[in-house]
Amino acid sequence: MINPPPVHNRGFSLVETMIYIGLSAIIVTGMLAGTYPLFVGTERSAARMNTDIESAFLTQKVIWALSTGNSVTYPLAGATSTSLTVNHPSGNIIFAPSGTGVTMQLGFGTPQELVSSRVPVTNLVFSHQAASGGIPEAITIAFDANGSHIGPTTRYVR
Numbered sequence: 001m002i003n004p005p006p007v008h009n010r011g012f013s014l015v016e017t018m019i020y021i022g023l024s025a026i027i028v029t030g031m032l033a034g035t036y037p038l039f040v041g042t043e044r045s046a047a048r049m050n051t052d053i054e055s056a057f058l059t060q061k062v063i064w065a066l067s068t069g070n071s072v073t074y075p076l077a078g079a080t081s082t083s084l085t086v087n088h089p090s091g092n093i094i095f096a097p098s099g100t101g102v103t104m105q106l107g108f109g110t111p112q113e114l115v116s117s118r119v120p121v122t123n124l125v126f127s128h129q130a131a132s133g134g135i136p137e138a139i140t141i142a143f144d145a146n147g148s149h150i151g152p153t154t155r156y157v158r
Contacts (some may be wrong), residue, residue, distance in 0.1 A: 047118075047146065050116070050118055050119055050146070051119050051145050051146040051148055054115045054116060054118075054119040054121075054145060054146075055115075055119070055121075055143070055145040055148075055150040057114065057115070058102055058114050058115055058121065058143070058145075059141060059150070059151075059153055061095075061104060061114055062084065062095060062141050062155070063153075063155050065088065065093045065095070065104075066086060066139055066155050066157055067155075068088060068089075069086035069087055069088040069093060069157075070086075070088065071086070071087045071157070072084070072085070072086055072087070072128055072137065072139060072157055073085045073086070073087050073092070075126060075127070075128045076128060077128050077129070077130035077131075077137060078128065078129070078130055079127075079128055080125055080126065080127045080128075081125075081126050081128075082096070082097050082125060082126070083095060083096040083097070083126065084096075084139065084141075088106070090106060090107060091106055091107025091108065091109075092105075092106075092107065093105070095114075095126070096111070097121070097124050098111065098113065100117070100120035100121060101113050101114070101115050101117070101120070101121055102114045102115055102121050102124060102143075115145070118146075119145050119146045120145070121143050121144070121145050122143065122144045123142075123143055123144045124141075124142075124143040125140075125141070125142050125143065126139055126140070126141055127139070127141075127142075127152075129154075135156075136156045136157060137156070137157045138154050138155060138156045138157060139154070139155050139157060140153065140154045140155075141153050141155075
């Protein structure tokens with residue numbers, strides 16, 4: 001009697017290997033397609049958060065100057081300007097555009113940048129409304145931060 005040769009099942013055949021590689025590639029592609037929007041969304045959220053924080057800081061600095069200052073000397077009542085000068089007990093506080101940023105100068109000190117270079121500020125406008133009919137004088141500030149329009153925000157000068 002002749003015995004059939006023994007059958008050895010060692011490893012995978014080439015066809016099985018190709019099928020497993022194809023399935024693995026499909027799974028990895030699906031995982032990458034699912035996670036990529038998360039990374040892009042995180043970057044957008046961080047940029048928006050930086051814009052919100054920097055614009056709020058700038059607005060609050062102007063409000064602080066107006067609430068602690070004595071009077072607004074520039075722009076004149078009824079006028080609009082890209083800079084603001086507030087008469088303050090420590091010396092004039094001057095807000096002015098500087099390239100793609102905004103500076104604040106106290107008295108004769110060195111102007112200090114108020115926003116980071118990651119958030120460009122453009123189209124900065126201060127409007128000075130005169131007091132009339134029992135309504136106190138006011139300053140309105142509006143600007144674009146990182147391409148988003150901020151304002152107008154009005155603060156009454158007391």
